[in-house]
Amino acid sequence: MHERPRAQIVNVGDELTSGEVTDTNGPFMAAWLREVGIELVSLQSIRDRKEEIVEALRRAVSTAKFVLVSGGLGPTEDDRTREAIAAVAGVELVEHPEIRQKLLDFFARMGRKPLEATFRQAFFPAGATVMENPVGSAAPFAVNVADSVIIAMPGVPNELRTVFAGAVRELIQRITDGVKLEAAFDIYKAYGISESEVNEKLVDLIVEGSNPEVRLTVHDGEVWIHVSAHGKGARELSSATGRVVASRIGEFLFGQNDDTLPKAVASLLTENGLKLSVAESCTGGLVGHLLTDVPGVSASFLADVVAYSNEAKTDLLGVDAKLIAREGAVSEAVALAMAQGIRQRSKSDFAVSVTGIAGPSGGTPQKPVGLVYIGVATPQGSTAHKLQMRPPRELIKFRSAMTALNLLRKAILKHIQE
Amino acid sequence: MHERPRAQIVNVGDELTSGEVTDTNGPFMAAWLREVGIELVSLQSIRDRKEEIVEALRRAVSTAKFVLVSGGLGPTEDDRTREAIAAVAGVELVEHPEIRQKLLDFFARMGRKPLEATFRQAFFPAGATVMENPVGSAAPFAVNVADSVIIAMPGVPNELRTVFAGAVRELIQRITDGVKLEAAFDIYKAYGISESEVNEKLVDLIVEGSNPEVRLTVHDGEVWIHVSAHGKGARELSSATGRVVASRIGEFLFGQNDDTLPKAVASLLTENGLKLSVAESCTGGLVGHLLTDVPGVSASFLADVVAYSNEAKTDLLGVDAKLIAREGAVSEAVALAMAQGIRQRSKSDFAVSVTGIAGPSGGTPQKPVGLVYIGVATPQGSTAHKLQMRPPRELIKFRSAMTALNLLRKAILKHIQE
Numbered sequence: 001m002h003e004r005p006r007a008q009i010v011n012v013g014d015e016l017t018s019g020e021v022t023d024t025n026g027p028f029m030a031a032w033l034r035e036v037g038i039e040l041v042s043l044q045s046i047r048d049r050k051e052e053i054v055e056a057l058r059r060a061v062s063t064a065k066f067v068l069v070s071g072g073l074g075p076t077e078d079d080r081t082r083e084a085i086a087a088v089a090g091v092e093l094v095e096h097p098e099i100r101q102k103l104l105d106f107f108a109r110m111g112r113k114p115l116e117a118t119f120r121q122a123f124f125p126a127g128a129t130v131m132e133n134p135v136g137s138a139a140p141f142a143v144n145v146a147d148s149v150i151i152a153m154p155g156v157p158n159e160l161r162t163v164f165a166g167a168v169r170e171l172i173q174r175i176t177d178g179v180k181l182e183a184a185f186d187i188y189k190a191y192g193i194s195e196s197e198v199n200e201k202l203v204d205l206i207v208e209g210s211n212p213e214v215r216l217t218v219h220d221g222e223v224w225i226h227v228s229a230h231g232k233g234a235r236e237l238s239s240a241t242g243r244v245v246a247s248r249i250g251e252f253l254f255g256q257n258d259d260t261l262p263k264a265v266a267s268l269l270t271e272n273g274l275k276l277s278v279a280e281s282c283t284g285g286l287v288g289h290l291l292t293d294v295p296g297v298s299a300s301f302l303a304d305v306v307a308y309s310n311e312a313k314t315d316l317l318g319v320d321a322k323l324i325a326r327e328g329a330v331s332e333a334v335a336l337a338m339a340q341g342i343r344q345r346s347k348s349d350f351a352v353s354v355t356g357i358a359g360p361s362g363g364t365p366q367k368p369v370g371l372v373y374i375g376v377a378t379p380q381g382s383t384a385h386k387l388q389m390r391p392p393r394e395l396i397k398f399r400s401a402m403t404a405l406n407l408l409r410k411a412i413l414k415h416i417q418e
Numbered sequence: 419m420h421e422r423p424r425a426q427i428v429n430v431g432d433e434l435t436s437g438e439v440t441d442t443n444g445p446f447m448a449a450w451l452r453e454v455g456i457e458l459v460s461l462q463s464i465r466d467r468k469e470e471i472v473e474a475l476r477r478a479v480s481t482a483k484f485v486l487v488s489g490g491l492g493p494t495e496d497d498r499t500r501e502a503i504a505a506v507a508g509v510e511l512v513e514h515p516e517i518r519q520k521l522l523d524f525f526a527r528m529g530r531k532p533l534e535a536t537f538r539q540a541f542f543p544a545g546a547t548v549m550e551n552p553v554g555s556a557a558p559f560a561v562n563v564a565d566s567v568i569i570a571m572p573g574v575p576n577e578l579r580t581v582f583a584g585a586v587r588e589l590i591q592r593i594t595d596g597v598k599l600e601a602a603f604d605i606y607k608a609y610g611i612s613e614s615e616v617n618e619k620l621v622d623l624i625v626e627g628s629n630p631e632v633r634l635t636v637h638d639g640e641v642w643i644h645v646s647a648h649g650k651g652a653r654e655l656s657s658a659t660g661r662v663v664a665s666r667i668g669e670f671l672f673g674q675n676d677d678t679l680p681k682a683v684a685s686l687l688t689e690n691g692l693k694l695s696v697a698e699s700c701t702g703g704l705v706g707h708l709l710t711d712v713p714g715v716s717a718s719f720l721a722d723v724v725a726y727s728n729e730a731k732t733d734l735l736g737v738d739a740k741l742i743a744r745e746g747a748v749s750e751a752v753a754l755a756m757a758q759g760i761r762q763r764s765k766s767d768f769a770v771s772v773t774g775i776a777g778p779s780g781g782t783p784q785k786p787v788g789l790v791y792i793g794v795a796t797p798q799g800s801t802a803h804k805l806q807m808r809p810p811r812e813l814i815k816f817r818s819a820m821t822a823l824n825l826l827r828k829a830i831l832k833h834i835q836e
Contacts, residue, residue, distance in 0.1 A: 014644070015635045017458045019448030020605070022440065026463075030437030040435045041470065044462040045444075048633070049626070052459060059477070076617040077624045078633050111806070115614045135808060156636060158813055217438060226438075278703075278724075284710025285696075285703030288724045292702025293812055295778050303734055304724035306696075306706045312721035312764060316734070346730060360713050393713055 005176055007033055008060040009043045012053055012072035012081050013155055016045035025070045025160045032169070035185045037230070038066065038176070048072055053084035061088065061148040066172060071155025073138035075117045085150055086125040089143045093123040096130055099139055106137055131167035135159050142171055149175060184212075184238035188225040188245050191261055191406045193252040198223045201248045205241065212241045221399055222261070225249070254409060261405050262290040268412045269300035269350070276408075277346035278304035279317055279338040281329065282356040282372065286401040303346045307338070317341035330355050332373050332384040339375030340382055350415075351377040352408045354400050358393045372400045376411050380418075383411075422601075422648060423594060425451055426478040427461045430471055430490035430499050431573055434463035443488050443578045450587070455601030455648050456484065456594070466490055471502035479506065479566040484590060489573025491556035493535045503568055504543040507561045511541040514548055517557055524555050549585035553577050560589055567593060602630075602656035606643040606663050608670040609679055609824045616641045619666045623659065630659045639817055640679070643667070672827060679823050680708040686830045687718035687768070694826075695764035696722035697735055697756040697771040699747065700790065704819040705772060721764045725756070735759035748773050750791050750802040757793030758800055768833075769795040770826045772818050776811045790818045794829050798836075801829075 009029055015021040026043040033040045041064060046056050053072070060067040072081030086093050100122040107114040121137055124130055128141040138154035140163045151168055153160050190198060195218050199206065202225065205214040212229035225245050229237035246253055254264040269276055278287050278301075288304035291297055307313040310329055314321045318341040319334060327333045335355050343351035356372030363369035370389040375382060385407055389396050427447055433439040444461040451458045459482060464474050471490070478485040490499030504511050518540040525532040539555055542548055546559040556572035558581045569586055571578050608616060613636050617624065620643065623632040630647035643663050647655035664671055672682040687694055696705050696719075706722035709715055725731040728747055732739045736759040737752060745751040753773050761769035774790030781787035788807040793800060803825055807814045 013635065014633055015642075016445075017448060017461055018452045018603075018644075019445040019450075019458075020644075021635075021637070022442060022445045023461075024440060027437040027440045030435060032437075034436045040437075042462060042464050042474070043435055043441075044460055046460050056460070074636075075614050076634055077621070078626065109806075112612070115618055117614055117617060135810075135813075158810075162810075215438075280703070280706075282710075283707070284719075285698070285706025285722050285724065286710075288698075288703025288726075289701070289707045289815075292700075292704075292724075292726070292776070292815070295811055298726060298780070301702075302727045303730035304703050304726070305734065306703065306710075306722035306724070308706075308710070308716060308722070309720045309764075315763065316721055316723065345733065346727075358710070362716075394711055397707075397710070 004037050004039050005065040006039045006041050006063065007066040007068060008041055008064040009068045009070070010053075010056050010060055011045040011070045011155065012048060013045070014047050014078075016071075017047050024157055025155065028157075028161060029068055029164060032164070035183060036173075036176075037183045038172075048078045048080055050080045050084050050087070053081060054087050057084060057088045057150060061145045061150065065148055066175075067148055067150045069150060069152045070160055073121065073152060073154050075115070075120050075137070079120070081152055082123060082125065085143055085152055088150065089125050089127075089145050091126040091143075094126045095119075095122050096124055097122075099124075099130060102139075103137055129171070131163065131171070133159060133163050134166070135162045140168055183228070183230045184234040185226070185228045186238050186242050186256055188227065188242060188249070188256045189254055189259060190223045190225070190249050190252040191221065191254055191402065193223060193249070195223050198225065198249065202245065205244065212237045214241065214245070221402060251410065251413065254406070260294075261402055261409070263294050265405050265409050265412070266291060266294040266297045266300065268409060268416070270296060272412070272416055274300060274350060274412065275302055275346075275348040276300055277302045277342045277348040277351045279342040279351065279353040280304060280306045281308060281313070281338070281354060282358040283354045283397050283401045283404070284308065286397050287352065287354060287404055290401055290405065302348050303342070305342055313338065318345065328367065330357055330367055330371060330373060332386065335373035335375035335384045336377075336382050337375075339377035343377040349379055350408060350412060351375075352404045353377075354404050356387070356396065356400055358396045359391050360393060370396050372396065374400070374404045374407055376407050378411050378415055380415065422455055422457050423483040424457045424459050424481065425484040425486060426459060426482040427486045427488070428471075428474050428478055429463040429488050429573065430466060431463070432465050432496075434489075435465050442575055443573065446575075446579060447486055447582060450582070452603060453601070454591075454594075455652075456590075466496045466498055468498040468502050468505070471499060472505050475502060475506045475568060479563045479568065483566055485566055485568045487568060487570045488578055491539070491570060491572050493533070493538050493555070497538075499570055500538075500541060500543065503561055503570055506568065507543050507545075507563050509544040509561075512544045513537075513540050514542055515540075517542075517548060520557075521555055547589070549581065549589070551577060551581050552584070553580045558586055600650060600652045601646070601648045602652040603644070603646045604656055604660050604674055606645065606660060606667070606674050607672055607677060608641045608643065608667050609639065609672055609820065611641060611667070611670040613641050616643065616667065620663065623662070630655045632659065632663070639820055669828060669831070672824070678712075679820055679827070681712050683823050683827050683830070684709060684712040684715045684718065686827060686834070688714065690830070690834055692718060692768060692830065693720055693764075693766040694718055695720045695760045695766040695769045697760040697769065697793075698722060698724045699726060699731070699756070699772060700774040700776040701772045701815050701819045701822070702726065704815050705770065705822055708819055708823065720766050721760070723760055731756065736763065746785065748775055748785055748789060748791060750804065753791035753793035753802045754795075754800050755793075757795035761795040767797055768826060768830060769793075770822045771795075772822050774805070774814065774818055776814045777809050778811060788814050790814065792818070792822045792825055794825050796829050796833055798833065
């Protein structure tokens with residue numbers, strides 16, 4: 001077996017060392033490196049100072065095959081990464097006329113006039129391999145220094161993810177060709193069950209250092225069951241354990257790997273030709289937003305009425321004003337009436353509603369902040385569900401929306417199985 | 419003027435370099451360091467390998483006064499930070515009997531029996547200053563190495579925050595006593611203007627190492643103008659520069675520091691007793707979601723109708739079906755009709771609408787993916803705005819929603835000034 005190649009990540013930007021921004025690029029790249037069996041030995045954020053960048057890169061190339069650099073490729077005075085890399089490689093910056101032309105085209109498409117500083121982005125260290133950035137003006141590039149490769153990428157998370165998932169990964173894979181990187185990695189995702197409950201169901205599988213290895217983490221209320229295997233037959237090993245996980249976790253499991261709860265709901269609807277509508281109050285549009293992040297959901301998602309005021313609940317959803325006066329806007333009866341109202345008005349098969357108190361104000365001893373009712377209207381009838389959550393506001397909104405989607409998912413499953 | 423002391427942060431733990439866990443301890447400490455005027459030059463995460471920890475710490479003490487280390491202080495075999503620090507300091511680990519007693523007491527309070535390995539946590543490098551950990555069993559400690567101080571803290575975020583906010587900060591402040599840590603820091607936030615355009619307006623202020631220093635970063639389409647000053651009169655220096663920035667950036671500036679674009683809109687509405695309603699299509703509820711993240715917006719925000727299907731645009735917003743058939747759902751005319759429709763139905767002062775093609779499918783040569791129309795209806799009349807954005811879908815949604823909020827902000831400002 002070959003030794004595994006090593007990598008270091010160097011993020012450049014004062015916003016990272018000042019605590020204003022949390023580095024999410026690093027963990028994103030690190031997860032992929034682990035998956036393909038490259039050892040990441042250091043993940044560092046440093047300031048926009050040319051000499052400090054040079055020093056960090058010199059150290060990195062002395063120990064790592066791959067040095068992944070993010071940030072500092074913009075057009076402005078404080079973007080100093082390209083000069084620093086040229087200094088480490090001992091070469092000059094040279095202009096790439098085809099990139100200059102691409103920048104001109106890019107600005108033309110945007111209908112904007114480029115400033116002269118923009119063309120700093122057409123300069124690269126001599127001998128660099130310049131790659132595509134389909135979503136921005138900073139092209140990634142790679143430079144060989146001794147036995148190492150420095151790969152520079154834009155720091156904007158969307159751009160980094162796009163170029164890393166595309167040209168940069170391809171480059172790394174081309175370079176490591178011949179090195180045996182056998183590994184398999186899956187994440188199984190559950191909602192509506194606690195980490196301890198999952199732990200209890202899988203306790204015999206969770207053994208440190210075993211192969212495959214099973215670990216649990218929690219992300220925004222989802223329990224993720226990580227299954228990783230390495231060596232010969234890694235894929236089969238991981239899949240076999242995955243089947244055991246699935247049978248033990250049952251209906252709490254909503255998907256795996258890139259699946260999300262909104263995607264699971266959208267797939268169930270679309271595959272079964274079902275239509276959905278939504279009525280929201282305290283979540284303010286978040287249920288609709290989460291669902292419409294899924295491409296193709298327009299085949300199933302008809303409408304979402306965010307009735308924030310009581311008048312809107314009556315005028316736009318047909319909730320009886322007397323019912324609101326008697327039971328309160330945050331009540332089981334109003335949740336049911338909202339779901340039934342939007343289902344009827346939009347002629348959908350399913351509807352889900354959310355009404356609650358997101359806080360920080362608006363709570364009473366009887367109806368405290370965090371009290372939320374969810375209504376689910378189906379072709380078979382309607383049900384309401386009561387939740388009590390803890391602040392802050394953003395978390396109450398998010399957990400309410402996710403719970404609404406999960407209740408909807410279970411209602412659709414039940415409908416299909418009947 | 420004294421020079422500002424420098425710091426480095428070194429986080430230890432395989433979970434950080436494997437991408438499973440995002441470092442939140444670093445940004446937490448970094449924000450405080452900035453506040454008191456200590457320069458953080460590097461924020462690094464490394465693996466649980468003794469020789470790698472030793473190497474990182476040796477480098478850190480050669481350039482920084484304060485080396486803040488988190489993680490690797492637990493009782494198990496893979497916790498190697500205390501040995502590594504002892505090696506860097508060139509001393510032995512010695513047992514502190516009073517910490518051994520505290521560990522016994524701690525486990526007694528938890529009703530658990532300590533394992534023998536637990537007492538590894540009673541050993542510290544000879545000469546270390548040992549501090550309190552009121553929420554866990556790993557006591558933080560500090561060791562002098564040459565002119566630097568290495569401070570080791572537990573990596574569990576809750577424990578780190580507690581010990582950092584307590585004994586560790588006190589120690590740092592005691593050591594820097596006499597050094598004037600005067601610093602001021604502000605962020606000015608602009609929308610609807612590119613980084614290059616801001617750069618051009620402020621080019622004379624953006625000089626590396628100047629005081630106050632001005633830097634630009636981009637966050638989700640917002641341009642942030644960072645102004646930082648240090649030394650005597652730092653607050654005044656920073657504010658004076660802030661006034662220059664504000665006058666040059668003008669109406670693109672929507673706020674500073676913790677302000678967000680939704681907050682700016684909500685404040686304008688609430689302070690002027692104005693009511694808002696929203697009609698969305700391709701953004702799917704995101705405009706409402708962003709606005710309702712702002713506490714207290716319920717005083718101004720009445721309703722948001724997400725009319726995803728054409729029928730919903732007609733039934734819920736009163737958009738003429740013939741208009742949709744003639745102009746298409748993604749058109750200036752429909753954007754205007756959506757804004758006017760929701761404004762009328764909800765009896766609001768202002769309304770904003772978004773209709774567009776978020777993709778990846780649904781585009782045509784005439785109406786490509788990323789084409790978005792925004793309608794703004796005000797007491798003075800209605801306007802429509804055309805945008806052309808680039809994929810991915812999530813970004814088209816987000817930029818559309820933010821642009822809608824920014825156009826709304828400018829319309830409200832205009833209304834107030836008239």
